Amino acid sequence: MTVDTAPARPAAQPAPPPPPAVRRGVRPGRLGVHAFLMAVSLAFLAPLLLAVYASLRPYDETSQYGYFSLPRHLSFDYYRQAFADSGMTKYFVNTMIIAVPGVLVTLFLASFVAFALARLKMRGGIVLLMLFTAGNLLPQQVIVTPLYVVFNRIPLPYWMSDSMTMYDSYWAVVVVQIGFQLGFCVFVLANFMRTLPQEILEAAIVDGAGVWTQYWRITLPLCRPALAALGTLQFTWMYNDFLWALVFVSDGDKLPITSALNNLRGQFFTDYNLLAAGSVIVALPTLVVFLLLQRHFIAGLTLGSSKG
Amino acid sequence: MSFLSERRTERRGPRRFSGRDLAVIGLLLGIPVLLDIAIVWGPTLASIVLSFTSWDGIGDINWVGTQNYVNLFTNYPQFWPAARHNLLWLAFLGLVAAPFGLFLAVLIDRGVRFSRFYQSTLYMPVVLSLAVVGFIAQLIFSRDQGALNAIIGDTRSPTDWLGDPDLNIWMVLLAAAWRHTGYVMILYLAGLKAVDPSLKEAAAIDGANEAQTFFRIVFPTLRPVNVIVGVITVIESLRAFDIVYAVNHGRNGLELLSVLVTDNIIGEASRVGFGSAIAVVLLTVSLGFVVTYLVQELRGEKNR
Numbered sequence: 001m002t003v004d005t006a007p008a009r010p011a012a013q014p015a016p017p018p019p020p021a022v023r024r025g026v027r028p029g030r031l032g033v034h035a036f037l038m039a040v041s042l043a044f045l046a047p048l049l050l051a052v053y054a055s056l057r058p059y060d061e062t063s064q065y066g067y068f069s070l071p072r073h074l075s076f077d078y079y080r081q082a083f084a085d086s087g088m089t090k091y092f093v094n095t096m097i098i099a100v101p102g103v104l105v106t107l108f109l110a111s112f113v114a115f116a117l118a119r120l121k122m123r124g125g126i127v128l129l130m131l132f133t134a135g136n137l138l139p140q141q142v143i144v145t146p147l148y149v150v151f152n153r154i155p156l157p158y159w160m161s162d163s164m165t166m167y168d169s170y171w172a173v174v175v176v177q178i179g180f181q182l183g184f185c186v187f188v189l190a191n192f193m194r195t196l197p198q199e200i201l202e203a204a205i206v207d208g209a210g211v212w213t214q215y216w217r218i219t220l221p222l223c224r225p226a227l228a229a230l231g232t233l234q235f236t237w238m239y240n241d242f243l244w245a246l247v248f249v250s251d252g253d254k255l256p257i258t259s260a261l262n263n264l265r266g267q268f269f270t271d272y273n274l275l276a277a278g279s280v281i282v283a284l285p286t287l288v289v290f291l292l293l294q295r296h297f298i299a300g301l302t303l304g305s306s307k308g
Numbered sequence: 309m310s311f312l313s314e315r316r317t318e319r320r321g322p323r324r325f326s327g328r329d330l331a332v333i334g335l336l337l338g339i340p341v342l343l344d345i346a347i348v349w350g351p352t353l354a355s356i357v358l359s360f361t362s363w364d365g366i367g368d369i370n371w372v373g374t375q376n377y378v379n380l381f382t383n384y385p386q387f388w389p390a391a392r393h394n395l396l397w398l399a400f401l402g403l404v405a406a407p408f409g410l411f412l413a414v415l416i417d418r419g420v421r422f423s424r425f426y427q428s429t430l431y432m433p434v435v436l437s438l439a440v441v442g443f444i445a446q447l448i449f450s451r452d453q454g455a456l457n458a459i460i461g462d463t464r465s466p467t468d469w470l471g472d473p474d475l476n477i478w479m480v481l482l483a484a485a486w487r488h489t490g491y492v493m494i495l496y497l498a499g500l501k502a503v504d505p506s507l508k509e510a511a512a513i514d515g516a517n518e519a520q521t522f523f524r525i526v527f528p529t530l531r532p533v534n535v536i537v538g539v540i541t542v543i544e545s546l547r548a549f550d551i552v553y554a555v556n557h558g559r560n561g562l563e564l565l566s567v568l569v570t571d572n573i574i575g576e577a578s579r580v581g582f583g584s585a586i587a588v589v590l591l592t593v594s595l596g597f598v599v600t601y602l603v604q605e606l607r608g609e610k611n612r
Contacts, residue, residue: 033418040412047444050444067454137594139591141586145573179344179347182343186340212332275446276447286435301491
């Protein structure tokens, strides 16, 4: 189901009466709303700001004066340490190895399924749509055990995985990401494609276009907004994922960045300021993506919005 | 391709799909369907079957009937606390975070100034990884240096917010709600934008006040969004894992069903059968909600 974002306003409206909110727009009430929203916004921002602040201060200082004190030394030492000693660069690369093919393949496969369901009008289409949608709503833990067992038994040649099995390789994580996220993308794209005019497709059919041309040349270009929205969203989700790599990868060098955050924690002693720097490093790409592509991001969620 | 509609094919002409078309459809529809079955539905069925065995992942598979479930309910001390925490999670997100998100959406939808700023800020936590949320929670709630204790200023007997097994679940819930509220808000905001303004105008002309207009007119038209928010809340509370795992690997007051599943398969004693039984409990609960949702979807599909 889509949250219909199309404005359902009547076309012609003779002299619109002022909306009630404005008519009774007494100043003090407005101010109260602003004060409340501002307070909540600050409360929502505070944890992030605190993380940034903590990451810039040495451990000795915060352990003595607490996180809530005035700064005496500010430096990027922890960021240097996270990159130099803890190999954050390597983990970033790992995440990209998983997320980039994951997003591209998911979008490609899902868009064709959606195209087949929405435009080719096949019998049993609804069953297929339900199969994909429901699959995406299951808790991950339901499928994790059998996959773990099976991946341990699938041999892969050395050039694909140095563990010689699917377990403990990027392949396992990428395949599971794709399989699990397909459902959401199919659902969103099928809903989107239904809103496209059928006439364009019919004209193409009259001109003798095959299924591939109808899909790749005619339908996909029209889906650009939906694909941009989904791409943004899926990238964030795959980037943020924690569980799959935790279960399917045992070699610490192959972990993606979210799962590798745990490595910044020492066995007996945890330098929380280093952890804060790590958290900021991990959060930064998603925050940048969000701030730059906010429109797509929100569109993606509200186009389908069945994701948990 | 047995499910290609024969009748339509005839109506549109004798040859709707060429051989090449069928090959394209077969390949590009076949791969995702097989992938979905191999990654999602096959393992789901396998989990159900394995939950009736005592398999350890290596040796023979022995059928034990419902013994895993009996053990789980009567003989596994972590199970009931974990189930209770999942329920608490659901109640907190559903009764506190979601209504708060709706409330914020209504305020922002009234068209106050800076609404873009509020919207972005409130939504920002949603893009964070839950693991990062868990780590940030430790900065705030840690006993010795945490910001919360610094604000309270109690230095003699500081509260260990994340170490006290009676307290820590609430702190983690706050962190989870931080993320959930913005999500719910965005969904409602989109829903509210789509509400026909003439409905509100008609209500205002009939003399309804704002509260009446909202609860009697606007809220009922938001029904599709309510369903989505409900499903997301349920799924989110059943899937909850990352935050507690980042905080303390889900122990000492932070047990969750998802953690128990993971512990049973990647722990030292790989108890696949038993872990699957816990997963099936999760599945059963979620399936109830998923089916309700799909029924509504199907109904909408027919009206399309």
